[in-house]
Amino acid sequence: MKSLKKNHWTHAGRSLAMLCMALAMLAAAGAANAQSKVVGTVTHLSGLLTARHADGTRNALAVKSEILQGDTLITERETFTRVKFMDNAEMVLRPGTEVVVSKYVYEQDKPENDSVAIGLVKGGLRAVTGLVGKRNHDAVNFDTPTATIGIRGTNFGALFCQNDCGGVPTPSGSAPPNGLHVDVSQGAVILTNPGGAQVFQAGQFGFVANLNTAPLIVPPTQGVPVTMPQSISKNAPASGGASKASAVDCIVQ
Template sequence: MQRLFRLRTQAAPAALLRHFLMLLLLAAAGASAHAQSKVVGTVTHLSGVLSAKHADGKRVVLALKSSILEGDTLITEKETYTRVKFMDNAEIVLRPGSEIQVAKYLYDEQKPENDNVAINLVKGGLRAVTGLVGKRNHEAVNFNTPTATIGIRGTNFGALFCQNDCGGVPTTSGSTPQNGLHVDVSQGAVIVVNPGGQQVFQAGQFGFVANLNAPPVLIPPAQGVPVTMPPSISQNVPALTTSRTSSIDCVVQ
């Protein structure tokens, strides 16, 4: 009996050591995964509530100067506008009730051939201004939507995807935008492609894509849907925030 007791007491520290080492390995793996989620942008303007769902599924509330990680899905709540500046000086402004995923953001200053930017517009609307990647490597930047992919050509453009949720969006005609993808171009050009075909839209033009298999078509300006943003968000004025965001302390840094 004494011999058995000695064996058990000797085995206990070994089991504890194995358990401790396992915890260390798990912690190291978690730290490594977090380190791989690189910072690709920063929140520069915000009015309302903005949250991000990380690639690991964790959801956090963001504030001014919060970091955006590659793989993040950004979600704006009701009455929320936000502006994000990326590592190559590209900028995106989001409307209320919008959701985008920063699926890929690779900017290699020394090797332009490695550049790769993929933004997924899940719902809502945005305005985007081309950064260094888009200026030197057009093919490296794509905005994917449920009905088509938007390629850029040194651009300032707007995209709005409606799915029975665009009742409050202002239009030239005053009518509610129909379901589908609406595009407007302020500068440069975009090319919109899907299985139904492709179409280039130049500055001043408007486009529409009804669904994934319908070809992109030009829309007369009187029927177009410009994606407008408040001047305090879309222009280079002092960063805007509200009491709702200034009191947030669960912020990603």
């Protein structure tokens, strides 16, 4: 009798273990599928653009390459690129930029599920709001090393400097100080960090020195406009013989 009970519980334990393993495998598969979801496309490119995927693999991208949720996009020297997302939002990256597309959820008939999280690790970008930002602006955030940028239906630029912005043009002609610089062309953004929060309206410039310093509005004479070439009409191959930015009729403002 004891032997039967022992066998019964052993069998039950094995069944439970197998069930747990199956559930874990399903969860892992679901996470992998979520990370491999296509969320955008490279529409314009000048130079070398690389994607580091969530699984650690890397590959060079070209025009019409797909962007996956979880991808880290890396632009090399003299590389500009424009990405169009599934909700028609657009993002232009400067040379020497690293951006993580951490999350991009857009379902046309389910606005309550909207969620966009993009991280600017280094370099600079210019972003134009898509359908998510227009109908649910609280669902869109851009994280940076010094502050989180919330959008209010907008066209804005962000530049994070860490002794690498010497070539960026400024009104004074000197290199921008280290920290996060923003400018707003349309709409508004709100910058938030442990030091405080500040709303920036169209035409205003902002600066955040570090994570614990409150965002500041700065006058135009001290602001750093994150300018991009006007359009990209000549798309170079993603590797080998890539054209220089100076040779391109580049990007959106």
